[in-house]
Amino acid sequence: MPGDLPPRVAGYVSAALAALGEWREAESLLWRAQATDPDCLHVYYLLYKLYFNRKRLTDADHAACMALDAAARQAGISSDWHLLNSTSCDWGNVAAPQHFYLFSLKALAFIRLRHERVAEAHEILAKLREIDPADTVGASVIESYAMGAAA
Numbered sequence: 001m002p003g004d005l006p007p008r009v010a011g012y013v014s015a016a017l018a019a020l021g022e023w024r025e026a027e028s029l030l031w032r033a034q035a036t037d038p039d040c041l042h043v044y045y046l047l048y049k050l051y052f053n054r055k056r057l058t059d060a061d062h063a064a065c066m067a068l069d070a071a072a073r074q075a076g077i078s079s080d081w082h083l084l085n086s087t088s089c090d091w092g093n094v095a096a097p098q099h100f101y102l103f104s105l106k107a108l109a110f111i112r113l114r115h116e117r118v119a120e121a122h123e124i125l126a127k128l129r130e131i132d133p134a135d136t137v138g139a140s141v142i143e144s145y146a147m148g149a150a151a
Helices: 007-018 023-036 041-053 057-075 097-114 118-131 139-150
Strands: none
Touching: 007 023, 007 041, 023 041, 041 057, 041 097, 057 097, 097 118, 097 139, 118 139
16 A cells, blocks of 8 residues: 555555455445545555456446546546547656556556457557557556457
8 A cells, every 4th residue: 555645545445455355345445535535546546456356347447437537637638548649748757647547547448358348448458559658557468368368
């Protein structure tokens, strides 16, 4: 868990991680953390990961889209990934919200792939190749998985 979480958010996140055996309690705690600080990107990651692991792919998709919206606001870019290109911002800054945007976009591609929305996943992966040619978030791993699944 990142050490720079606001104290109230950190409390909710710690309690949620301790409650993972009771996933509905963990879910509730994470949503409380999100309501406490909607700009805390780490909470969105935990939400889409929780939902993905529970095979609640629609909820995981929703949480990933919320993560993209929050990261885009902070980075000053469009939350609509279709509108982005390699010059939309400094994509190479791994400590910036746009890097979290890339990471969450990769997660969205994987979620959609697992949800059998294959064409959408491939579209997202193509966009990631365009805006992250150095593959800083490892989207090529998801792309390899997608190619293997199609074979």
